[in-house]
Amino acid sequence: MKQDLFGQMNSLHTAEGAEAWNGVLLGFMAHAAVTPEHLAAALTAEPEFALGHAVKGLFTVLLGRREVLEVAREALVSAQTAAQGGISVREQLYIDALRFWLDGQPTHSVQCFEHILRVHPEDTLAMKLSHATRFVLGDCSGMRRSIERVMPSYAPDHPGRGYLLGCHAFALEETGAYDKAEIAGRQALWMVSDDAWGLHAVAHVHDMTGNAKTGLDWLAGREDAWAHCNNFRYHVWWHKALMHLDLGQVDRVLDLYDTEIRKDRTDDYRDISNAASLLMRLELDGVNVGNRWEELADLSAARTEDGSLIFADLHYLLALTGQRRDEAAVTMLRRIHSDAESGSGDMAERMASPGASAAEGLVAFGDGNFDEAFKHLALSRPHMQAAGGSHAQRDVFERITIDAGLRAGRLDAVEEILDDRRQKRGGREDNYASRRRALIQAGRGSGSDICSVPAE
Structure with a gap:
């Protein structure tokens, strides 16, 4: 037995x-x-390391891609075989967590991680995996509870304390404690200079509170904190682009899109999500994005049968409707309905709600049927948290709902959504909301039921 750091x-x-x-x-x-x-390297040195195989599988399922699930299944078999040589209860729980994930029950995986943390609260790996899984499930309150339960066990010199604080910062932000989140995120980055998660949690705070300029100031000069990252670095650049967009600096947004966010044109769902949501935000503001939808639509058209995560599927739909790939969009819509009706487990529940109605709304919006789009999107809106991701990521669906309502002339209903959106952002608004409120006032002032919103 060896002790880790x-x-x-x-x-x-x-x-x-x-x-x-x-x-x-x-x-x-x-x-x-x-x-x-x-x-x-670890599995080469220790081919019978059951925990290593289990973690390989857990990392794989978090990729949210159907075609790599076989790798995760093989990892589970390797972990179970290695476990026959004798492992600890703690290590077995990681294997159990992987098995639950592959059975479509990641909520049970979370319970495994929490079982570990009750006995081993300083197990930073279990903390981060619980955090990551809850993020996929849209369980921000659970993220916060989990971290705050183990926090007293982390001494100031614990090697994982900085990363714990980064996760705490994000959980605080997602539960609306913006001031506390900023403090925790800054402290996390001070303790561990490569904590990109903590850095990005502070960026989330500035996004949610409508402080784009302050957010840009926060990110400026801190590129080293995310330069080492995997594809997560594209997401931090995405946050920077959102801030420029809120300030109306469209040329800068498009430059970041081309040189950083889609620099490598990967087919990872998280990277496609960054790109598709940014292009949609630009188009909602009347910006011509040129042919940038094309490569996203090509990638998304190949994923109509994936169905791993509704969060991913909805972003694939954004790309398909953005490029007017109607046949592929309808294929995905039918598959989402099929999964919702015939599937079982956590992901199938999310396909049913908010997935099916949200998908119907996105397709209707792409077709220019704004009243139908608003009806479906407003119906799914109270349940969108369950789709996973962050408030900032899901805000693209909020914006489409708002703009669909405006184009359908549903001014009172849209104003209620804007009021609710402001309340969830600590009573503060970004420039997007301010511009939509101005459109509502203009629509009412003209005596028209239809509010003019920039079209595609």
Whole structure:
């Protein structure tokens, strides 16, 4: 048995394996691009390391892609086989968590991580995996509760404390405690300079409170905090682009899109989500985005049968409707309905609600049927949290709902949504909301039921 840098005992036997495993732990905390290399080195040095195989599988299912699930299943088999040689209860719980994920029950995976944390509250790996899984499930209150339960066990010199604070910052922000979130995020980055998650939590605070200029000031000069990241670095650039967009600096937004956000044109659902949501925001503000939808639509058209995460599916739909790939969009819409009706487990529940209605609304919006779009999107709106992701990411669906309502002349209903949106943002508004309120006033002043909103 070897002790890792977070103080946990693992079924490792070599110094090489232990060193590589510590690299995995630190890499996962920092969203580092080199993490898979450390994991490969650990399993090469310790091919019978059950926990390593389980974590490989857990990392894989978090990718949210159907075609890689076979890799996760193979990892589960390897972990179960290795476990026959004798492992701790803690390590077995990681294997159980992977099995639940593959059975379509990630809420049970969370329970496994929380079981670990009740006995081993300083297990930063379990903390981060619980956080990541709850994020996918849209459980922001659970994220916060989990972190605050274990926080007293982290001494100031614990190697994972900075990363814990970064996760706490994000959970605080997602539960509306914006001032506390900013303090926690700043402290996290001070403790561990590569905590991109904590840095991005502070960016979320500025987005939610309508402080784009302050947000740009926060990110300026801190590029080293996310330069080491895997594709998460594209997401931090996305946040910067959102701030420029709120300030009306469209040329800067498009430049960041081309040079950073879609620099590598990957087909990871998170990267497609960044891109599709940004292009949609631009189009809602009347910006011509040129042919940028095309490559996103090509990638999304190949994923109509995926169905791993409704969050991903809805962003694929954004790309398909943005490029007017009507046949592919209808194919995806039918599959979402089929999954909602015939599936079981956590993901199927989310396909049913908010997925089916939200998808209907997005397709109707793409077709220019704004009254129908508003009806479906407003119906799904109270349940969108369950789609996963963050408030900032889901805000693209909020904006489409608002703009559909404006184009359908539903001014009173849209104003209620804007009021609710402002309340959830600590009573503050961004420039997007201010412009929509001005459109409402103009529509009422003209005596017309139809409010003029920039069209595609």
